[in-house]
Structure formats: C-alpha cells, structure tokens
Amino acid sequence: ISFNLAKRVHVQLNIFNLRGQIVETIVNDNLSPGFHEVQWKSSDRKGNRLPSGIYIIHIKTDNSVKTEKMILIQ
Numbered sequence: 001i002s003f004n005l006a007k008r009v010h011v012q013l014n015i016f017n018l019r020g021q022i023v024e025t026i027v028n029d030n031l032s033p034g035f036h037e038v039q040w041k042s043s044d045r046k047g048n049r050l051p052s053g054i055y056i057i058h059i060k061t062d063n064s065v066k067t068e069k070m071i072l073i074q
Contacts (some may be wrong), residue, residue, distance in 0.1 A: 008033055009030070014057075024043065054069055
C-alpha cells in the first residue's frame with residue numbers, strides 16, 4: 001500500500017472488511033513528507049490469516065480521508 005504526503009502529518013491507515021469492521025491497523029503515527037509504502041500481511045489484529053475477498057483501505061490524515069477497495073487473493 002503506497003501513498004504520498006505533502007507535509008509531516010499524523011496518518012492512520014486501517015483495513016476494513018465489507019461489514020465495516022476494522023480488521024487491522026497498519027499505521028497510526030506521525031510520518032514525514034514524501035513517498036511511503038507499507039505492507040499488509042493479510043492478517044487481522046490477532047495474527048489470524050484472512051480469507052480471500054474484498055477489503056477497504058482507509059487512510060486518514062490531519063486534513064484528508066481516502067478510501068479504496070482492495071482484492072485479497074490467497
């Protein structure tokens with residue numbers, strides 16, 4: 001999962017299932033400006049491997065929110 005930041009901001013990147021439940025928080029930190037890339041290991045908060053399906057990437061910063069669909073294929 002990659003994203004670009006124009007300035008230093010707090011970033012929260014969560015993965016949701018289609019029921020609207022958070023399955024994992026990938027980032028919850030202040031990040032510097034520039035290009036960032038994080039990897040999701042396709043597991044939930046407890047480390048359980050998740051099934052193939054559609055998941056939602058939700059990236060929230062101090063001044064913006066972005067959501068995208070992602071297809072996980074195991």
